[in-house]
Amino acid sequence: MRPYYEDDAVTIYHGDCREILPTLEPVDLVLTDPPYGVDLSKKTTEARHGFQGSQASVLYQDNPVEIKQLIQTTMPELARIADRMIIFCGATLLMAYPEPRAIGGVYSPAGTGMCKWGFQVFHPILFYGKDPYLADGLGSRPNGFVDDRPNKDHFDHPCPKPLKWMLWAITRGSREGETILDPFMGSGTTLRAAKDLGRKAIGIEIEERYCEIAAKRMSQMVLAFDAV
Numbered sequence: 342m343r344p345y346y347e348d349d350a351v352t353i354y355h356g357d358c359r360e361i362l363p364t365l366e367p368v369d370l371v372l373t374d375p376p377y378g379v380d381l382s383k384k385t386t387e388a389r390h391g392f393q394g395s396q397a398s399v400l401y402q403d404n405p406v407e408i409k410q411l412i413q414t415t416m417p418e419l420a421r422i423a424d425r426m427i428i429f430c431g432a433t434l435l436m437a438y439p440e441p442r443a444i445g446g447v448y449s450p451a452g453t454g455m456c457k458w459g460f461q462v463f464h465p466i467l468f469y470g471k472d473p474y475l476a477d478g479l480g481s482r483p484n485g486f487v488d489d490r491p492n493k494d495h496f497d498h499p500c501p502k503p504l505k506w507m508l509w510a511i512t513r514g515s516r517e518g519e520t521i522l523d524p525f526m527g528s529g530t531t532l533r534a535a536k537d538l539g540r541k542a543i544g545i546e547i548e549e550r551y552c553e554i555a556a557k558r559m560s561q562m563v564l565a566f567d568a569v
Contacts (some may be wrong), residue, residue, distance in 0.1 A: 346556035350536045351544070353559070355552045358524035358545040359411075362418040368543065369519035372510055372531050374410070374502050375429030401540045409437045415524060422522060425470035427514045429502065432456060432465055441467040445484030447506065466510070473516055482513060507534035515540060522524040529555025 342364060345355040354361050414436050416439055419426060430438055433456075452460025466485060474482050486509060507530050515521060517539050525530035526544030528551055535542035536559065560568040 345549075345552045346410060348559060349558045351532050351542045353526065353529070353532070353544045353546070353555055355546060355549055357547050359414055360419075361545050362415065362422065362524060364544070365422055365522070367421075368423050368522040369425065370511075370515045370521045371419050371426040371428070371524070372507070372514060372521050372535075373427075373523045373525050373530070374429040374527065375415075375431075375462070375525045376408050377433050381559075405434065408434060412437050419524065420469070420504055423470070425473070425514060426467070427465040427510050429506075429510075430465055430467050432461060432463065435465055435467075439469075440465055441469055442471075442486055443468040447485060448487045450487070451489050454556055468514075473486060473514065481547075484513075502530050504530055504534055507531050508538065511535055512536050526555055529558045533558050537554075544567050 342356070342361060344352050346353040351447040382423075412434065420439075428438065428441075445468060447464040447466070449462050449464065452462045453464070454461045468484060472482075474480060488503070488506070490503075498517060511521060511531075511534050520541040520543065521531065521535045522543045522545075524545045526532065529544060532542040532555060534546045544555060548554065
């Protein structure tokens with residue numbers, strides 16, 4: 342399949358990951374942030390940050406029934422492609438995922454959203470496969486962190502992850518020089534973090550507007566970063 346964007350470190354495919362994943366060779370780590378199934382349809386931080394003229398945000402599809410089906414379809418294929426996976430799964434559909442090897446998370450004391458019991462302060466992370474630190478005899482590391490700082494990255498996407506979160510996840514779950522796959526690429530934060538840390542990365546995104554945003558981010562020089 343012809344890439345939407347490609348450079349020495351990053352390849353982006355525009356299309357449905359359910360169609361593209363069967364064509365891919367194995368990678369070292371799947372790191373992704375799929376839709377959460379909470380019917381999110383607009384960029385909730387837009388007014389707070391004064392971000393105007395959003396276009397891609399209205400394309401976001403987050404129906405819980407459809408997202409459950411998406412999880413059931415893609416997880417077996419992702420398990421074929423990679424022995425290691427780190428998934429920022431959201432709390433709402435946590436139980437829809439296959440049983441993980443471990444559950445970690447990000448604790449945001451002030452909360453970053455609403456749930457049926459008030460402010461959501463814990464963002465679960467699912468870990469599959471073997472911990473590379475333990476596998477390499479380097480000892481144990483935390484499987485989560487505390488972060489209560491606002492997301493400094495403002496992109497035309499309803500729920501972009503902070504770059505520092507993905508920098509942490511890539512450092513935690515991969516070795517330098519390995520290849521990382523994000524099948525729900527969005528605005529490209531996983532790929533940007535991978536490139537900054539000297540990894541290879543593959544991203545898949547169904548909405549072309551997000552591919553455009555991600556490609557623009559990839560064309561920038563490697564950035565200094567503020568990891569958690």
